Amino acid sequence: MDASSAEYAANRDAMLAKLGELEAEHAKVIAGGGEKYVERHRNRGKLLARERVELLLDEDSPFLELSSLAAWGTNYQVGGSLVAGIGWVEGVECMITANDPTVKGGATNPSGLKKALRAAEIAAQNRLPSINLVESGGADLPTQKEIFIPGGRSFRNLTNASAARIPTIALVFGNSTAGGAYLPGMSDYVVMVKERAKVFLGGPPLVKMATGEESDDESLGGAEMHARKSGLADYLAADEHDAIRLGRGIVKRLNWHKLGPEPKPDYEEPRYDAGELAGIVPGDLKVPFDPREVIARVVDGSDFDEFKPLYGPSLVTGWASLHGYPVGILANAQGVLFSEESQKATQFIQLANQSDTPLIFLHNTTGYMVGKEYEQAGIIKHGAMMINAVSNSKVPHISVLMGASYGAGHYGMCGRAYDPRFLFAWPSAKSAVMGPQQLAGVLSIVARAAAAGRGQDYDEEGDKAMRAMVEQQIEAESMPMFLSGMLYDDGIIDPRDTRTVLGLSLSAIHNGPIRGADGFGVFRM
Structure with a gap:
């Protein structure tokens, strides 16, 4: 990543503006x-x-x-x-x-x-x-x-x-x-x-x-x-x-003891500046970004052993340590989850459970891929495998919503309904059943087909107004402050604090024993 580029500067300005809005809301809380x-x-x-x-x-x-x-x-x-x-x-x-x-x-x-x-x-x-x-x-x-x-x-x-x-x-x-x-x-x-x-x-x-x-x-x-x-x-x-x-x-006088393993005391700080996390996520979430740039500024020594790097490249998986605690990381790279990414995630989650390793999910996904080719190739059953693995995994999970978190991809990446121990969002995050334009477009197509089925002319002006209204509503309901107000996350955090927040969360998690699953549900092959 080039921290001197115009792209980085634009991303950083957009993030700092969102953080300013967040700070104003926190001031109301403190008041x-x-x-x-x-x-x-x-x-x-x-x-x-x-x-x-x-x-x-x-x-x-x-x-x-x-x-x-x-x-x-x-x-x-x-x-x-x-x-x-x-x-x-x-x-x-x-x-x-x-x-x-x-x-x-x-x-x-x-x-x-x-x-x-x-x-x-x-x-x-x-x-x-x-x-x-x-x-x-x-x-x-x-x-x-x-x-x-x-x-x-x-x-x-x-x-x-x-x-x-x-x-x-x-x-x-x-x-x-x-x-x-x-x-x-x-x-x-x-x-x-x-x-x-x-x-x-x-x-x-x-x-x-x-x-x-x-x-x-x-x-x-x-x-x-x-x-x-x-x-x-x-x-x-x-x-x-x-x-x-x-x-x-x-x-x-409680005589309290942690039951989880102690972290390694001799870990290194990341080699890259955590302050640069403010400039990684684009203001427009349709523009992809490389989650390895995030991982390099969060994990100990910026040391990340990537698992299956050439297979299912839209999902980055691998092993690292964070504040001395071993972790497995799943991070969306290009947004869409295909069959290969789903199968790769399933295997990786199983491996983490075999080694009693907590998992961190870094979200930026538009969901599982749709289309005739992908349906015929089994995207439903492969997505179901990933959701099965997430649902039945017993090691602790922590989720961080960095960018988009739409559709069933939100589930597969351990969204709120899948009981992560902690779930945090960056100010740049958005989450909904799908993007505002896609949702409004689907409603428009359905309404247009219904009118045609009745033999009626379609109201184009009404359609335009409906799409604008729906897009505005879904955009507002996708924003992190709206979702945080509903307790769908555990807090919106400054991206530059991600390593600290994850470290505190991992420390809390290790008050209890860390043990993986003994088995999973039936995987449809």
């Missing part, structure tokens, strides 16, 4: 409920959600924030009123979630619930202890129809984690009421802040209405009452800083 509610929260002598997280983490340690754009494009605050991510506490990788009380008192909305459930799923899959920093008024009641029934899974997840001997810790800084009271109730360890934590199934007004009993917050659900009488609180904290100290102390 929480806005200046008014942030100031009111501070005036109560309380720390903000992100300040609590920062104090909990080991000094100068990384924090891999997840689903930061949850709720983007909805009526809810971007971020879903919840901070979630993986960070180090006393040297232990933990899944950390923190309610943002500056956004409707930390009440859970539908997007925040999806984010919390995804965080719990990641914790379970990767054997991560969880620490919940709690201050929430419970469900956002006007949206209860979208929260109540699926929300019960959050409590089930806590008990399942405990049964799997994965610790769960709740640090309660304020309200944790109604259904939210079960979060500390089902956690292994509970810390409550004196004179601040309030944990009860029904507050004083509800108790008055239901039973006629007069009570106050402290006697009904205060921290001191739960520490001295009900036994719900295991530790009584003097203040927020003390609660965080106690939480760190709990983690310190």
Whole structure:
């Protein structure tokens, strides 16, 4: 790659513009409920959600924030009123979630619930202890129809984690009421802040209405009452800083050990500049790019042993290490997946499972090839082989959407529905059933054929308007911020951070054992 070329400069400018848009959205997330509610929260002598997280983490340690754009494009605050991510506490990788009380008192909305459930799923899959920093008024009641029934899974997840001997810790800084009271109730360890934590199934007004009993917050659900009488609180904290100290102390005594293999300590940094990743993907995704340029700036020592390089060249496969962890990589080269690429991927995935090697999928595909020649050559069964292999592979998968990720190619490259441990997107990524022009064109052809079948003249002006409308809609729904808002990825990342993000993800994955599949489904030959 020539970093001094006009093509590179144009690609870089397009990427930096997208990153500027992303930064503006992240600023909204960090702003929480806005200046008014942030100031009111501070005036109560309380720390903000992100300040609590920062104090909990080991000094100068990384924090891999997840689903930061949850709720983007909805009526809810971007971020879903919840901070979630993986960070180090006393040297232990933990899944950390923190309610943002500056956004409707930390009440859970539908997007925040999806984010919390995804965080719990990641914790379970990767054997991560969880620490919940709690201050929430419970469900956002006007949206209860979208929260109540699926929300019960959050409590089930806590008990399942405990049964799997994965610790769960709740640090309660304020309200944790109604259904939210079960979060500390089902956690292994509970810390409550004196004179601040309030944990009860029904507050004083509800108790008055239901039973006629007069009570106050402290006697009904205060921290001191739960520490001295009900036994719900295991530790009584003097203040927020003390609660965080106690939480760190709990983690310190967990006697936690990773079950996966240790990374090699003597790995080399890539030989090529990671900053150049900003100029690799063209602004127009119809223009192909070589994923080896990405791999060379991500893997240890830029050392990549390519597998079957002369067969199925539209898919690059091979072996490398990343931050000392061995990995197999599948990366789309020219977009389209043919029969050869599908068979090559199937064999490579099987080999990775035999050697217990995690897989990284780098997406830039328009899907499997269509047409009479390819159908007759068996593209369906060969594509099915690849999807079969991805579906039944047991080694951990990580997906990164760099460019296009369309059609069944998204599935074969381990899209969200195929349970990758982590899935991240670059700002340049797009994902849909097919490209906007192709989808609009298909609808036009079908409508034209239907009109001909009825013996009617076709409305060309109406067709033009329909195509423009559909293209605009699909383009908007293919964009990474739209998809991230729906929790279809775990975050949009700066391409220059890809090596770091993958390294943090691999480290988290290795909290659990790494073992390949013992068998696959029937491969149609």
